Each structure stands twice: as C-alpha cells, then as structure tokens.
Ligand code: FES
C-alpha cells in the first residue's frame with residue numbers, strides 16, 4: 001500500500017528545502033536521509049539521550065520525536081550551521097573550539113546534540129550553572145564523564161563575559177572572530 005506523502009518546505013540552516021515526506025517520517029530521518037545532514041545523530045529514538053537535538057525556531061527539540069511534517073514552514077538549525085557548513089578548524093565557533101581544547105568529546109556521538117543545546121542556552125543568556133547542570137543534564141555521554149564538557153561551557157561563558165559584545169552576540173561574535181582573528 002502506498003503511503004500518502006505530504007509536501008513540506010523547511011528552512012534548514014538558512015536555505016528553504018522543499019520535499020515530500022510520509023506522515024510517519026521523523027525530523028531526524030528527514031535531516032539525515034533526505035537532506036544528508038548526518039551531523040544530527042540518532043541513538044535511543046525515544047527522547048532520552050539528546051544526541052538528535054536540533055533547534056526548531058531557535059528552541060532545542062529532539063528530532064527523533066518530531067514528525068518532519070511538524071517542521072513545515074519552520075526554521076531548523078543543525079550542527080552543520082555552527083561552522084557555516086565548513087569542516088575546517090578555523091570555522092568552528094567558540095564553544096566548538098572550547099570542546100576541542102577542553103577534551104569535551106571522545107567518540108563524538110553525543111557532541112552534535114550537546115552543541116545545539118548549549119548554543120541555545122548561550123543565545124538565551126542562561127547562566128553557567130544552569131547550563132552545566134540543567135542543559136547538560138538532558139544529554140547522555142558515555143565517554144567523557146562530563147567534566148571536559150563542563151570545562152568547555154565555563155571556558156566559553158568566561159570568554160563571552162570578557163567579550164565586549166557579551167554572550168547575546170553568540171554565533172555572530174564567533175563569525176566576527178573567524179573573519180577577523182580569534183576572540
Ligand atoms: S535519539 Fe533522540 S533523544 Fe535519543
């Protein structure tokens with residue numbers, strides 16, 4: 001039996017993407033299989049591990065729990081957006097660099113989801129304690145013991161506090177830093 005397909009347009013990482021999907025297709029599967037944005041990882045598929053986290057209209061969501069049709073007309077940001085689609089070290093934003101410098105990842109499977117949740121926290125201006133406890137508490141990492149990730153969050157928040165533009169500038173400040181030298 002042929003499943004009914006639904007036409008949707010999703011604004012993904014700054015570009016409008018129009019496609020048609022089955023009603024049962026998850027947002028994670030749309031991103032990974034249809035749009036080839038494989039930086040979004042899928043593990044538990046029940047909303048627990050956080051590895052599939054993306055930003056929907058700026059808000060972190062578990063993309064394994066959302067249907068792709070629910071993203072119609074909305075904005076999705078994936079981990080690929082943080083470095084502008086580039087894969088060089090120079091393209092990394094401040095928190096990505098801090099994760100590397102502080103050894104906040106080992107296998108890296110959990111990392112994209114953490115990057116997206118922390119990016120949202122940084123934009124919202126959440127405090128370092130709220131981010132290291134509450135935000136990071138929504139992500140399962142089987143490798144690091146979390147200390148390196150906490151260190152990366154503190155390092156980033158400290159750097160934002162020193163930055164004349166402050167944490168609200170977030171990725172915009174990172175872009176400026178990439179273009180004009182490290183902040
Ligand atoms: S794969 Fe979505 S929360 Fe684990």
Ligand code: FES
Pocket residue numbers: 104105106107108109110111140141142143144
């Ligand atoms: S770095 Fe391996 S699961 Fe977190």
